[in-house]
Amino acid sequence: MSTVEKTLDEILNLAAAHFKVPREKLVPDDDFFKTLGIDSLQTLDLLTKLENHFHVELPDYELQGVSDFRTLARKIQARL
Amino acid sequence: MNKFRGQALSWELKRGVIELALHREPCNELGSLALGEFEEFATRLDAMQREAHALIVYSELKPGFCAGADLRELYQRSQAMEKREAVKGVRNFLERIHRVLNHIDDSPLTTIAAVHGVTFGGGFELALACDVIIADKMARFCFPELRLGLIPGFGGIPRLKRDLGNAVVRDLLLTGRSFNATKAQQVGLVSQVVGEGEALRAARATALQLGKFDRATAAAAKKFIKPIPHEELRREIDLFCELFSQPAVEAGLKKFVESTDAQPYLP
Numbered sequence: 517m518s519t520v521e522k523t524l525d526e527i528l529n530l531a532a533a534h535f536k537v538p539r540e541k542l543v544p545d546d547d548f549f550k551t552l553g554i555d556s557l558q559t560l561d562l563l564t565k566l567e568n569h570f571h572v573e574l575p576d577y578e579l580q581g582v583s584d585f586r587t588l589a590r591k592i593q594a595r596l
Numbered sequence: 597m598n599k600f601r602g603q604a605l606s607w608e609l610k611r612g613v614i615e616l617a618l619h620r621e622p623c624n625e626l627g628s629l630a631l632g633e634f635e636e637f638a639t640r641l642d643a644m645q646r647e648a649h650a651l652i653v654y655s656e657l658k659p660g661f662c663a664g665a666d667l668r669e670l671y672q673r674s675q676a677m678e679k680r681e682a683v684k685g686v687r688n689f690l691e692r693i694h695r696v697l698n699h700i701d702d703s704p705l706t707t708i709a710a711v712h713g714v715t716f717g718g719g720f721e722l723a724l725a726c727d728v729i730i731a732d733k734m735a736r737f738c739f740p741e742l743r744l745g746l747i748p749g750f751g752g753i754p755r756l757k758r759d760l761g762n763a764v765v766r767d768l769l770l771t772g773r774s775f776n777a778t779k780a781q782q783v784g785l786v787s788q789v790v791g792e793g794e795a796l797r798a799a800r801a802t803a804l805q806l807g808k809f810d811r812a813t814a815a816a817a818k819k820f821i822k823p824i825p826h827e828e829l830r831r832e833i834d835l836f837c838e839l840f841s842q843p844a845v846e847a848g849l850k851k852f853v854e855s856t857d858a859q860p861y862l863p
Contacts, residue, residue, distance in 0.1 A: 557623065557659045557660070557713070557714060560713075560714060560736055560774070561713070561734060563736075563774075563776075564733075564734050564735075564736055564776050564777075565734075567776050567778075568733060568776065568778065573776075573779060575771065575773045576738075576772075576773045576774055577771065577772075577773060
């Protein structure tokens with residue numbers, strides 16, 4: 517598993533646990549706003565969870581327009 | 597009145613600790629209703645603080661501590677009147693909320709903001725008026741005002757500048773990005789970071805510790821170390837009102853109010 521794939525896998529596990537959805541329902545290229553059905557406040561929660569889990573800072577503006585798990589994984593990987 | 601349950605706020609004085617709870621859905625937006633109850637609280641605080649040594653401010657709502665000013669109310673009210681009148685109304689609101697926050701800032705009590713989740717704009721400014729910030733690890737701090745063509749108006753910049761280095765203040769203000777609790781602690785904004793749902797418990801434990809000290813000494817120490825930046829606070833109101841009269845603000849508020857964006861709170 518490549519490093520990005522590993523990060524992606526961790527993101528999917530984390531999102532599934534936090535939003536209480538079956539892990540198998542989450543697909544890397546899915547729009548997570550739609551899949552998880554989350555609003556802006558829950559998006560902030562996800563951002564904080566990711567920062568805490570990976571021990572990185574993710575400036576909000578770098579994530580603008582990001583809506584799929586794979587791109588999110590690349591953004592996180594770039595800061596690890 | 598040592599106990600009160602309103603529509604936006606509640607408070608209770610128990611064993612020397614005043615607990616002020618915010619509970620106006622969706623996320624404690626600060627509009628005219630909350631302001632009225634805050635003013636009532638500030639009036640009652642004078643009597644209550646004779647029997648107390650600490651004040652804890654927290655939110656009962658799951659999404660967070662406070663999402664800041666009620667922008668929908670601000671937009672609707674400013675639409676209903678002439679620009680000049682709207683600016684006058686905004687100045688009046690700011691002067692009133694400054695009086696409340698200065699009163700909390702200046703209180704002889706040791707004040708603790710126990711925050712979680714969204715702590716944005718005016719919510720961040722409320723926390724900054726307190727002496728100590730204890731944050732749940734899911735808390736996020738942000739000043740998103742520039743995106744509306746404004747600056748924080750409830751005393752945010754002068755109070756942030758009082759506590760932090762100017763580089764961090766500029767980062768928060770000029771990028772509009774949000775900090776998580778760990779980052780906020782690293783830069784010196786937050787005293788303690790605790791687990792999810794633990795901020796109020798930690799604040800109560802801290803308040804218990806504060807009760808061991810002589811109140812007059814604690815008040816003198818606070819007065820010595822935490823001056824209120826009155827002049828800058830006044831200039832902030834002037835600058836806010838000057839910016840508020842610009843057309844960009846109306847457009848920014850309209851965009852926020854009408855937004856169907858999944859991330860309207862994100863800068």
